[in-house]
Amino acid sequence: MEIGKVFLMTSALLGGFVLFVRLFRALVLNPKRLRAILRKQGIDGPPSTFLLGNIREIRKAQSAATGEPKETHNLASFIFPFFDEWRNKFGQVFMFALGNIQILCVNDPDTVRHITTCTSLxxxxxxxxxxxxxxxxxxxxxxxxxxxxxxxxxxxxxxxxxxxxxxxxxxx
Incomplete structure (x- = not known):
């Protein structure tokens, strides 16, 4: 009877440890690794937080921009006001995070053309x-x-x- 309890407890601890390691890898290490790879290529972006990424900055920028609509033909900057700020600060190509998902934002037409004409094969x-x-x-x-x-x-x-x-x- 004691051996069964010890085995069960050991299995639970081992399972919990494996779950912790997998979550740590998915939520912390993989996003950091992706950001490091992009930084090596010269692509930077706003610093992100652990679980939320850049969601706080996005919400803050959207709530600040809810005033009178400006007359502009740049609809993207009206819908996503934080993109203008990040584009001015980090350049035409930058990265940001929504949660633990890293997103690459490309605003350069030549780069977009190259990406879209390059087939997966x-x-x-x-x-x-x-x-x-x-x-x-x-x-x-x-x-x-x-x-x-x-x-x-x-x-x-x-x-x-x-x-x-x-x-x-x-x-x-």
């Missing part, structure tokens, strides 16, 4: 796809990147031409 597929599904799927079109993917696509593409698909569709 140019960046490559996520590595977890190959790590998790690689032994099952091999280096096929679903899991490969780069030249291997291009070769697999070149082999597969003729089989997906409309005339071949129509012929095979009649057999199904």
């Amino acid at each position: 140019d960046l490559g597929k996520p590595t977890y796809q190959y790590k998790e599904r690689g032994p099952l799927l091999g280096q096929g079109i679903l899991t490969s990147n780069g030249t291997i993917w291009a070769h697999q696509r070149k082999i597969l593409a003729p089989e997906l031409y409309m005339d071949k698909v129509k012929v095979r569709g009649m057999h199904i």
Whole structure:
């Protein structure tokens, strides 16, 4: 009976410790790591607090701006008045946090154009796809990147031409 209680208590303590470590990693370490990576790239932003991020500053700026509406064509600065302040202080590209979620705000048209024209395949597929599904799927079109993917696509593409698909569709 005593051994069962000790085992139960040890399991509860170990489970609590693991939960604490995971929460600490998700709420503290990951946001700090992301902010550090962005700072290395020269992107800065307002300092954030532990659980709220920059929500206090956002609410303060919104409550201060509830006066008479200004005549402006910049609708974003009317809806998000804190963006103007941060844009002037940190530049056209800055980061801020909503809770523990880090957000990158990009106001530079050239950077936005580059981001939107860059397709996800140019960046490559996520590595977890190959790590998790690689032994099952091999280096096929679903899991490969780069030249291997291009070769697999070149082999597969003729089989997906409309005339071949129509012929095979009649057999199904």
